[in-house]
Amino acid sequence: MTIFEKIIAREIPAKIVFEDDEVLAFHDVNPQAPVHVLIVPKRVVARLDEAKESDAQLLGKLILVARKIARELGVSESGYRLVINSGPNAGESVPHLHVHLLGKRSLGWPPG
């Protein structure tokens, strides 16, 4: 069981900012920007590489939830970056697909 499943199961506390049947979103415990939220599907998909073609709607929903949170946290106009890491070269940290939302500071290029 990963830390994300424990957060979803409320076995580990987290600062939750969004929840519905399919998705949970909470502040990253190691924030890399003043706004740094993780958007996670409740159903375990280890990483993007293991998503199915039938997961298109769920993947799109993760992106739209990130956008909604960006609005609620007031970073829509100033700007924000979404990041999905898959595999070792990306520094994938937890084997449970998640979208990073970063904002409220100027984000450099390249993105890592």
Next chain:
Amino acid sequence: MTIFEKIIAREIPAKIVFEDDEVLAFHDVNPQAPVHVLIVPKRVVARLDEAKESDAQLLGKLILVARKIARELGVSESGYRLVINSGPNAGESVPHLHVHLLGKRSLGWPPG
């Protein structure tokens, strides 16, 4: 008309790696990694903040096309990062929604 519309219209050349009715993908002209591909919807959506709820399927498709290209370019196992920039703090470069796919090198953290 942005540079992406001109690429879609074949008015500007690009190294295209994927095309279907809805999506075009091509190598970034300023690559930030040995693999750096842009995945673009043919229909103009200026940025994520302007996507509609009904665009969930399209957004999911952009992610799955990126995943497919990652496989074809041989970075699925070594890993890759997807990035979507929205607005000035993210350094949004072209007002036409696009997903960056970066791979074939170790990507640092934070992602910009």
